[in-house]
Amino acid sequence: MKKYFVLFCLCALLLSNCKDKKEENGKLNIVTTTSMITDLVNNIGGDSINVQGLMGSGVDPHLYKASEGDVSKLVNADIIFYNGLHLEGKLVEVFEKMGSATKTPIALADEIDETTLIGSDYFASSYDPHVWFDIDYFKQFAEKVAIVLSEKDPENKAVFEANKVSYISELEMLQNKVKSVIETLPKEKRILVTAHDAFNYFGKAYGFEVVGLQGLSTATEAGVQDVQKLATFIIEKQIKAIFVESSVPKRTIEALQAAVKSKGHDVEIGGTLYSDALGNAGTFEGTYIGMFDYNVNTIVNALK
Numbered sequence: 691m692k693k694y695f696v697l698f699c700l701c702a703l704l705l706s707n708c709k710d711k712k713e714e715n716g717k718l719n720i721v722t723t724t725s726m727i728t729d730l731v732n733n734i735g736g737d738s739i740n741v742q743g744l745m746g747s748g749v750d751p752h753l754y755k756a757s758e759g760d761v762s763k764l765v766n767a768d769i770i771f772y773n774g775l776h777l778e779g780k781l782v783e784v785f786e787k788m789g790s791a792t793k794t795p796i797a798l799a800d801e802i803d804e805t806t807l808i809g810s811d812y813f814a815s816s817y818d819p820h821v822w823f824d825i826d827y828f829k830q831f832a833e834k835v836a837i838v839l840s841e842k843d844p845e846n847k848a849v850f851e852a853n854k855v856s857y858i859s860e861l862e863m864l865q866n867k868v869k870s871v872i873e874t875l876p877k878e879k880r881i882l883v884t885a886h887d888a889f890n891y892f893g894k895a896y897g898f899e900v901v902g903l904q905g906l907s908t909a910t911e912a913g914v915q916d917v918q919k920l921a922t923f924i925i926e927k928q929i930k931a932i933f934v935e936s937s938v939p940k941r942t943i944e945a946l947q948a949a950v951k952s953k954g955h956d957v958e959i960g961g962t963l964y965s966d967a968l969g970n971a972g973t974f975e976g977t978y979i980g981m982f983d984y985n986v987n988t989i990v991n992a993l994k
């Protein structure tokens with residue numbers, strides 16, 4: 691009799707370990723990397739999940755290294771969502787070490803049709819990872835998050851589905867708004883010069899020529915030649931404003947402004963754009979939708 695009891699306990703223990711959710715308060719524990727993905731997962735999961743985002747506002751994902759605290763969050767998570775395409779360059783190794791059948795971190799960018807991605811020599815993935823700047827891609831992220839949450843927590847499937855539908859309709863409203871704001875800027879003025887090449891997908895989707903001073907990753911610094919070449923380009927194209935990014939030090943763009951000035955011209959700093967991280971939590975720019983809206987208005991107002 692006792693033997694069976696021990697067997698029963700062992701099975702129960704194994705089962706409870708396999709049951710990958712709902713330990714403390716009956717909610718899935720989810721870990722996310724960038725603030726864009728944290729906001730998205732919060733929108734789809736609502737009160738039915740716990741979300742811990744590793745990267746706050748102003749944090750550069752290209753350079754981000756996991757702390758010990760992060761590793762324990764990752765180990766205890768039911769699901770891990772990240773961008774992928776080597777955006778989180780230094781986290782990939784941690785993910786690879788943790789890889790197990792029950793908890794494979796989910797790279798949302800894997801959802802996107804590869805043939806539509808913008809190529810890049812800077813990243814091990816060979817693609818530009820800044821895909822969230824095309825709202826259509828972000829909608830695909832939303833679809834995937836809803837599917838994964840529903841698989842892990844089928845009881846709340848209807849909630850996740852309803853949240854997804856309403857969030858996607860907000861994204862569609864955002865898309866329409868963005869297009870109509872951009873319409874007010876003459877086509878020849880749609881040239882976006884920023885600190886690093888985060889806005890190529892934005893440019894492709896919404897009709898801007900995009901030039902980043904630093905390559906695609908902030909891990910490589912811009913050289914003096916790049917600055918001089920870009921200064922000449924700004925003067926030739928009569929570009930009114932260039933932009934700082936919240937997650938990249940200002941000095942690169944200030945050096946460019948100084949180079950334009952040394953050639954006898956002026957270019958304004960048109961404002962700070964949110965590129966690889968959202969604004970402070972609790973503010974409008976602390977959401978994906980608010981960030982996008984703010985960026986587009988800042989760009990269009992400064993370039994007009």
Ligand SMILES: [Zn+2]
Pocket residue numbers: 752820886887888906907908965966
């Ligand atoms: Zn970036």
